[in-house]
Amino acid sequence: MxxxxxxxxxxxxxxxxxxxxxxxxxxxxxxxxxxxxxxxxxxxxxxxxxxxxxxxxxxxxxxxxxxxxxxxxxxxxxxxxxxxxxxxxxxxxxxxxxxxxxxxxxxxxxxxxxxxxxxxxxxxxxxxxxxxxxxxxxxxxxxxxxxxxxxCIGAMHACFHTEMGSYIHSMGTKENGTMALLAAAGPMGMGAVDYALHSGRNPRLLVVADISKERLERASRMFSAEDAAKIGTEIHFVNIAGEDNPAALLRKYAPDGYDDVFAFAPVTSVCELASAVLGRDGCLNFFAGPTDKKFSAKLNYYDVHYNSAHVIGTTGGNMSDLKESLRLSSAGQTNPxxxxxxxxxxxxxxxxxxxxxxxxxxxxxxxxxxxxxxxxxxxxxxxxxxxxxxxxxxxxxxxxxxxxxxxxxxxxxxxxxxx
Structure with a gap:
């Protein structure tokens, strides 16, 4: 052959x-x-x-x-x-x-x-x-x-949250919580938006930030505010290009910070922005894999200690995630x-x-x-x-x-x- x-x-x-x-x-x-x-x-x-x-x-x-x-x-x-x-x-x-x-x-x-x-x-x-x-x-x-x-599915399953005085980790993104997806108007970000909205565990607020006007405009056509509102999610597509204080801009939507934050680019400014907008007991998922083995960025360790900030990274999904993906797309719930x-x-x-x-x-x-x-x-x-x-x-x-x-x-x- x-x-x-x-x-x-x-x-x-x-x-x-x-x-x-x-x-x-x-x-x-x-x-x-x-x-x-x-x-x-x-x-x-x-x-x-x-x-x-x-x-x-x-x-x-x-x-x-x-x-x-x-x-x-x-x-x-x-x-x-x-x-x-x-x-x-x-x-x-x-x-x-x-x-x-x-x-x-x-x-x-x-x-x-x-x-x-x-x-x-x-x-x-x-x-x-x-x-x-x-x-x-x-x-x-x-x-x-x-x-x-x-x-994308595995990344959202891997997030976790806690309660004061308890050592139990509640796995998954926070239901009816607040979510920010950073550098997320690209293909993987769009997959994450699709799953966040249609997994049955949708956040009440979803903010998608990027620096590309064209990609954000396309994303807003794919996922309209009207459709998101029907399932109880307020969605915003935010262009942070040229912003002197992008964290302040994103915190206008969530003054107390976000429950779940995803960084979709291995860029120092994106990672530090993710740390800056994380709320109490928030989970930061560093999704994008760098090629530089020494890649690093600043993390607010005060928040890690006093505000129970969690930082994780995921790569790939497991068999359960793959089967869930196939099931959701076959049923027309998600559209890859x-x-x-x-x-x-x-x-x-x-x-x-x-x-x-x-x-x-x-x-x-x-x-x-x-x-x-x-x-x-x-x-x-x-x-x-x-x-x-x-x-x-x-x-x-x-x-x-x-x-x-x-x-x-x-x-x-x-x-x-x-x-």
Whole structure:
């Protein structure tokens, strides 16, 4: 079986190549990858190469397949797993394996297992850990995006609060509390907003702060104040660009500070702002992972001591978070498409990954069997003036508030040439 894949050979060395996969063993599964969304963690892996903790030291001679937010169809099943999985099944997968104390993961560590490819081999540890999930949803991209959504879900589950005189920790964000999401008008922030509003544990006040006017305007269209008010949440999108005292601005909405604060960028000013707006018994979640191992920022230790400030950090989600993500999106309670602003084919995956911070917008969604430029959804109407396929995609997405949707995916896969 031949596959075409984006492979990592070292720092800033990604190559799109065709090569042969070995025959699967009795405890392995061959899959066809349909969709993969590009994560900022993949960019970090690409620029660090061997310096990344998940990348093997022999990657220069045994390159690994990039991408970990992927979904597709099962093609062939080894004898050991034929009672549970059959060819033709759709699948989702949890890439955070944590197998026998290792940090190996698809998209970082495996020579024949990753998302930026046409076909790959699922190794036995994935089934052993229960990380390969039969998927019955309509759209492949929702299964791909279940992983980044699970990171947002896990982050909110990991927050905790206490009561004076008690050592019991109440897990999760504070129900009917106040929440601030900082540097949060990007893709992961939008996923967090979606979950915060629709998890059944919504805050009474939700403030989303960022420095990008365009991203905030898009976010306010995705999550209107009127819709939030229907479930009892007052929502504000606040531009703090150029503010001399952003903490004072955010505290106008919550004078006593916020119960839950999330920092979505590894930037000193964002982290220090998170500390400055934290209320009593507040929980600060440092969500964004830095590449600098010595990254630090000031923390108000007076608040830690006297105001019971809690500081945590989360990375990834667990199986429970992933299944919750799939359940909520399948039921239409959350819409992971709020993360997506661009779609493209495997031919642009390497370039997109290496330039991810420079490309505006949210998630970049790759359909691995297509040869297609990276295209902003907002550009569909203009491109559609010359290409009727994009005119149709523009019409479909405009009917869904400008968002990617199952109908758009089905049209794209049916009408664009696949490898």
């Amino acid at each position: 031949k596959t075409r894949a984006v492979r990592l050979y070292g720092a800033n060395d990604l190559r799109t190549e065709e090569f042969d996969l070995p025959d699967i063993k009795d405890d392995e599964i061959l899959v066809k990858v349909v969709s993969d969304s590009i994560c900022m963690s993949t960019y970090k892996c690409a620029i660090l190469g061997k310096a990344h903790k998940r990348v093997p030291q022999n990657v220069d001679t045994h390159p690994t397949i990039m991408g970990h937010e992927f979904a597709g169809d099962i093609v062939k099943v080894g004898k050991k797993h034929q009672n549970e999985f059959q060819p033709g099944m759709k699948f989702a997968q949890q890439p955070a394996l944590n197998y026998k104390g290792t940090m190996w993961s698809p998209g970082y560590s495996y020579e024949f297992f990753g998302g930026d490819c046409t076909y790959c081999i699922i190794p036995p540890e994935v089934m052993e850990l229960g990380c390969l999930i039969p998927y019955t949803g309509r759209a492949y991209y929702e299964a791909s995006l279940a992983e980044p959504m699970s990171c 498409a709020v993360m997506v602003t661009h779609v493209g084919g495997l031919n642009v995956a390497a370039e997109t990954t290496l330039n991810l911070p420079k490309i505006p917008g949210g998630k970049k969604l790759i359909y691995t069997h297509l040869n297609m430029p990276l295209t902003a959804i907002s550009d569909f109407p203009k491109i559609g003036e010359k290409d009727p396929r994009f005119a149709a995609l523009a019409e479909i997405t405009e009917a869904h508030n400008g968002l990617w949707c199952p109908e758009a995916e089905e049209y794209l896969l049916k009408n664009c040439k696949q490898d």
